[in-house]
Amino acid sequence: MGRPSYALQCVVPLTRGYMLNLKFTRLTVIEEVGKYKSGDKIYKCRCDCGGIKSVLSGNLKKGNTKSCGCLKKEKSSEFWSNFNLRHGKTKTKLWKTWSGILDRTTCVTNFAYHRYGGAGIGIFEGWKVFEVFAEYMGEPPTKTHSVDRIDGSKGYFPGNVRWATKREQAENRKTTVFVEVDGEMMTLTRAAKKIGVSKSTASRWNTNGVFKNGYKTRNST
Numbered sequence: 001m002g003r004p005s006y007a008l009q010c011v012v013p014l015t016r017g018y019m020l021n022l023k024f025t026r027l028t029v030i031e032e033v034g035k036y037k038s039g040d041k042i043y044k045c046r047c048d049c050g051g052i053k054s055v056l057s058g059n060l061k062k063g064n065t066k067s068c069g070c071l072k073k074e075k076s077s078e079f080w081s082n083f084n085l086r087h088g089k090t091k092t093k094l095w096k097t098w099s100g101i102l103d104r105t106t107c108v109t110n111f112a113y114h115r116y117g118g119a120g121i122g123i124f125e126g127w128k129v130f131e132v133f134a135e136y137m138g139e140p141p142t143k144t145h146s147v148d149r150i151d152g153s154k155g156y157f158p159g160n161v162r163w164a165t166k167r168e169q170a171e172n173r174k175t176t177v178f179v180e181v182d183g184e185m186m187t188l189t190r191a192a193k194k195i196g197v198s199k200s201t202a203s204r205w206n207t208n209g210v211f212k213n214g215y216k217t218r219n220s221t
């Protein structure tokens with residue numbers, strides 16, 4: 001693929017377990033499973049296609065191993081027709097959206113990683129599996145809708161994402177204040193209604209930081 005190699009582009013802090021959740025082309029490190037004779041670590045990885053493969057750390061970093069093997073197989077047209085039968089969604093907007101989010105938030109070789117994963121904008125663990133994300137989001141209402149993070153300072157997780165048009169996204173950023181009540185992100189207007197105070201009171205609370213760590217109503221469990 002056209003990506004620059006890991007070694008050229010990335011500086012990852014060498015702390016214990018630092019490889020966990022990092023993504024190398026199609027492979028995401030999910031577990032350290034042992035050491036090779038050479039002392040090179042062996043990582044169990046999940047491939048974008050759903051496959052699992054154990055790979056030597058050096059081969060991951062150098063880009064020698066980029067997938068569970070599916071990348072090579074895709075070169076044959078026979079594979080493609082089977083692949084598309086099994087993963088009918090790979091060409092859809094929903095799949096491309098998910099794949100883009102996963103890449104930006106977890107793949108250190110993604111060109112935008114520094115603004116997402118590298119800046120603390122992560123993805124909900126369960127959504128690393130396409131089907132789980134797809135079930136939550138559903139298909140985009142129109143072609144012009146894309147995924148919007150309700151609170152732009154937070155990551156991709158249930159309650160903080162929605163399908164929105166470019167215009168709705170701009171409006172969201174400009175005028176709407178979102179706060180968290182009973183674990184759910186909502187507009188300040190809705191929050192005021194839910195809590196049973198006026199909007200101006202809610203607005204004052206917001207200024208005073210009452211919603212900063214989320215607000216719990218008395219009815220919440």
Ligand SMILES: [Zn+2]
Pocket residue numbers: 026047048049050051067068069070071
């Ligand atoms: Zn694969």
